[in-house]
Amino acid sequence: MSYFAPESRQYVHPEDISPAARDWWRGAVIYQIYPRSFQDHNNDGVGDLVGITSRLEYVADLGVDAVWLSPVFTSPMKDFGYDVSNYRDIDPTFGTLEDFDRLVEKAHSLGLKVIIDQVISHSSDRHPWFAESRLSRTNEKADWYVWADPKPDGSPPNNWLSIFGGSAWHWDGRRMQYYLHNFLTSQPDLNFHNPAVQDALLGEMRFWLERGVDGFRLDTVNFYFHSQTLQSNPPVRPEDYSASTAPAVNPYNLQEHLYDKSQPENVEFLKRVRALLDEYPGSTTVGEIGDAQHQLEVMAQYTSGNDKLHMCYTFDYLGGEYTARHFAEALRMTKEKAPEGWICLAFSNHDVVRHVSRWAPHGHEGRLTNQAALLLMTMRGSVCLYQGEELGLTEAEIAYDDLVDPYGIEFWPEFKGRDGCRTPMVWHAHVRNGGFSAADRTWLPVPAQHLAYAVDQQDNVANSTLSFYRAVLRFRKEHPELVKGDIEVIEGTPEGVLAFTRSLDGRTLFCAFNMSTEPVDYDLPEGLSPTDAGAPGSDGQLTGTRLSFGPFGAYIASIS
Known part of the structure; x- marks a missing residue:
């Protein structure tokens, strides 16, 4: 039997694929690109695929192994691409399928793997599947989403909450039922208890593997299944309270999420995902686990053995304190609860306050930035770096009138949302919009305070943060004990x-x-x-x- 090799887009025999080529992800450093904010080529104020392709030499020069692209699929952009209306096409905001193919080809020529965000726990309400599902209770896709009758008094079927605020149930007048949405009302949850839904989603993933991608970052991977009993969640015990999954002002944290996510059926579906990936040796999966009370146990379930996910990341490191005690406990617990698992470590990403702003005491920003980079590169696991992290970027202050993130708009001002970590990349300190775009207005403003951190101000400067990250990445690669x-x-x-x-x-x-x-x-x-x-x-x-x-x-x- 022959296997498909994503990088070459050719079918090869198993003996021609070396163990190192299959196992490249273990200990790899992955650079996350938020496409809207990396590089705008057509000067409409929004980053695009052609822009990303033009900057891949910079990414390769850092010394990373792969890039992870946040979603670029067709979307109404209510949640900026995390609401997909067509899993097999590129949103015109970002370009075309041909632009994507050229990006993958360029990345591979530079020795970079390409991982794409796969958002399958939910779709956009504009997806044709949902449009058909909501037409009636008897159509072909009637049970492709999670529908439930109201209680006798007309209220939602249980107390489940949306991470973005309010009930996780939304009334639909066509079917006279509620549908489940763990996020925005425009992001209905797919019904993974239906085997046809699983088959369809695996088919969407195969489409991209055939186009040459090297793997997937699986968004909200523990949200795929819900309890079919629709039992209400109990309140969280005070001693177990954590605000690592949602901001402290969000009542979502007050429930122990026993029934709306992290269900045991998910393990069997992840085995199906792994079986698909095994047809493409050298491809990989990174799962995002959002479960404040049980995240390490879930990570252990999802990554143990060789038949489920390759690696996962939790919010132990993204959301915790920057203290020796916290990190020592996190490392111990990871080893104790997930001895066979493989974690993907990150301090910043597109969903959390940039770690320099989150952790650095006033006056210690520079030293903490460098120490955090060295710490991240020496702990056990694979690593995700978020664009601009290597420049030492801080969280941007965004005026309310400039906010676009629905999460921040809902909980303003106590929680200002995710816009502050999603502002455009700064390439040139003295060029319009930091060299990101020549547009009169960018989708989020370029913070004036970020210009001093621009790439051209740090490139080839011996004591710069950028030079430090490059040196730490080289040191990691020179020491296999840090990689594996x-x-x-x-x-x-x-x-x-x-x-x-x-x-x-x-x-x-x-x-x-x-x-x-x-x-x-x-x-x-x-x-x-x-x-x-x-x-x-x-x-x-x-x-x-x-x-x-x-x-x-x-x-x-x-x-x-």
């Missing part, structure tokens, strides 16, 4: 210090971080004889067995 090695958290460190080892094939690196604003001395564990490994940002001073750090200092050393 085991991790062991070191106990008994002083307050504020995180320490762990990374080991592979007899090689071990010792990694220590002072994650506080105060200098710290650390007496190394007995028998540890490290030798400075020459990592960028490794500025701790070792005197005998005493390690001294400044605020947000780090020390990376080899252990013989």
Whole structure:
């Protein structure tokens, strides 16, 4: 039997595909591109595929392994592409299928894999499937979405909530029923309990694999199935309360989401996804898990063995505190609850406040930025970098009149939404709109304060954040133990210090971080004889067995 190789778009024999080519994703660094904000080629104020293609050399020069494109499918853009109305075409905002093919070809020529966002838990209400489903209770696609009768008093069937605010149920006067939407009312949930829906969605994924993509980032992967009993969720216990999935002002956090997501049936569907991907050796999946109370358990279920997802990411690192205690606990719990799983680590993305603004105390922005980069590249897992992270971009302040994110508009002003992390990339400090676009107005404004961080202000500048990221990426690739090695958290460190080892094939690196604003001395564990490994940002001073750090200092050393 022959297999399809996405990169070459040719069918090859299994013995011609090396283990390294199949396993490239394990420990890879993936650069997330938010297409609306990366590069505008046609000067309409919105980024596009041709613009992205023109900047791929920059991405490759960073030293990353792959790009992840947020959705570019046909969409009414109520949620900026996360509401898909045609899974097999490119929205005219971004270009054409031919533009997409040229992007993939260019990326592959530069040694970059291409991962695309696949949003299948829900579609747009403009999708033909939903248009047919809502016509009657008896048509061919009547049960392709989640429909339910009202309670006798006309109220929704249960207490499930939408992440974007209000009930997760919306009344439809045609069918005289409610339909489920975990997000906007214009994003109805597909009914994965229907095998025909699963078949159709797998067919949509195959379409892109045949076009040469190397994998999928699966949006809200634990939202695919709901409980068919439609049982109401219980309130969350105070000790289990977490605002990592939704902002603290959102009542969504007050429920324990036992019945509206993370259902056991999802595992069997993910096996079907993996079987499809296995027909395309070297392709991969990254699942997004949004489940504040059970995220590590869900990650373990979804990534254990070799028959489900390749990797997942949770909000432990995207939404948690920047403290040694938090990270040590997260690393321990990941190893304990998902020993066979593989995590994809990220500190920033298109849904959360940029991590420099989220974590850095005033006056320590530069040191925290560099330490966070080094920490991210030394923990166990694959890594996602979000565009502009390598420049040290901070969260932008967006005026209410400029907001476009429905999430922020709903919860303003306590939660300002996601626009602040989605502003256009800055390429040139002294060019209109930072070199992103020549349009009179861009879809989101280019923050004036970001211009000083532009690529042309940092490129080939020895002490710039951009140069630091490039150096850290090189260091990671030079040390296989950081890419695929085991991790062991070191106990008994002083307050504020995180320490762990990374080991592979007899090689071990010792990694220590002072994650506080105060200098710290650390007496190394007995028998540890490290030798400075020459990592960028490794500025701790070792005197005998005493390690001294400044605020947000780090020390990376080899252990013989």
